[in-house]
Amino acid sequence: MTITGIIAEFNPFHNGHKYLLEQTKGLKIVAMSGNFMQRGEPAIVDKWTRAQMALENGADLVVELPFLVSVQAADFFGQGAVDILARLGIDSLAFGTEEVLDYQKIADLYAEQGREMENFVENLPDSLSYPQKTQAMWKEFAGLDFSGHTPNHVLALAYAKAVAGRNIKLYPIQRQGAGYHSVDQDVDFASATALRQHQRDKDFLERFMPSVALFEQTSKVSWEDYFPLLRYQILSNPDITTIYQVNQEMAVRIKETIKTVQSVEDLVEAVATKRYTKARVRRILTYILVQARESDLPEGIHVLGFTEKGRQHLKSL
Template identity: 35%
Template structure:
């Protein structure tokens, strides 16, 4: 039998919806791949928020809807700006031996991404200079990069870097180029729902943002036509079992206690706590009645909501700059397998020789800083559950083998 061809997708599945199903089918068609591999964020996500259900439930959603293999994108990458997020995801997919990468974009044209990576590489020093200039004017980092890009781009027709999926797509293609990974990038045009669309319409495809908002309004019936039936059932079961779909509100009291009881000198050493933010977070949390209110009080022209949410995540999880620097200085120390189909298992067995990083099936088999951080993050994520549920879930985290869907 010829070697199986694999396409990789970087995902959060928060939760898995019809748009994701569409992407999987398009990725298979576009690449003629035999296997679809998802590298999935764990408990906290790129925009600095908790996943609404555990990684195990999201893994089940994926495996029941066309994904053959789910591996973990660890916290050290999953809660980072686009560049670091993409770098970690591509390193893992390259190690697994995927032939293709597929990502959703507002462009749908892979040549535009290749052209942009080449253009930005030739303009790097001028771009960096412009970003610094805009940041000195008090703009946020994303706004500064956007302004710098627009200024560079006056004479050149390239892809707009204003849409979130175009930004991520650019960084995926750049990471493949930087790492000299033997991966061919492909992109699927996003259909119907915009990334931040706040409401669900009659269309069968809705944004994850609108699905989460509808769920937070306790209106789960409204999402039935925009998610596969397995997603709907798994969300319903999780809510019934744990009385929760995780949001920042479930962690706010813990975060408030953490910030108020920690001296500013200790807050300062935590990851992404820069430029005197330790004073601002401490001052503003004293009067805030909710997470959302605190964020409104914190937000400035310089700091975006997403940037501040990521800071909140690192404050909550007590993740230091030193830890993050050490953990991301080298390649991932292991890859954790969360679930597979028979097809995925065959791929894993056939590509053993290719891998240089250990592929682990249980956290108990991992060690080093990456594992230490992941264990702590999982403990924090589970903290809103009842005590006996927390203990049972943490035990599972150590010893649970990958989910097998046949």
């Protein structure tokens, strides 16, 4: 039997995610972010609710990505997630993407030339952000261009890197409906961004989201709920460079700016630079919020839920 892995956030779970699961073959194992997302923001609803939504709509087993995997740049997010799914015995990886390319060919290219590709990245100037360096690498070695509006494609390339040299087949599925950041309502599949924005619009939710009742009865959170605690963590800590990935430059910028801003978005806008993208700044603020330190990843895999089929698979491992 085919065992297919899916890497997801489900923030929140919507019809596009259901479509992805429907298009996927065999036993379906989801490696899902916990309560904080890859781009450095809290999940709108907790991980248990999102796991239940996935299980009600086609997933067989849902496991949690450790915090220091889920809140990372695309390459580290992809690598950590694929490592976990490989331990669970997947033989294919399904994902939605704006651009359906031959990602398998790209994975083979990285398997052959990975060392030269990483050397190329290391020798690019530090004035470039990490995403800019990665995009330059893909352009140089694979002739790929980026519009900057295709975050799923960027993640797909990270997955191609992560499966390079492994016996895991890539199974890209064309993203349906609205783009990742779109707030468009006049589509067949609304984006998670649009659903977060229209979270109080019952008609909108019922049109674009399965398991609506689960979503409606669960507490919702956003960055603004955490802003007072974030401010306290920044101001009360005499040395925030002890926090994961906070260097001296970032520490000074954040400490100065927090005194004058009234929201997380204002803080991100003021602290971000060409080199430090807004997503990177949000991740750093998330690390500060939870007081994250450099640490080894947990050896165990945290299971969030399973069907009977998923339970049988866990037993067989």
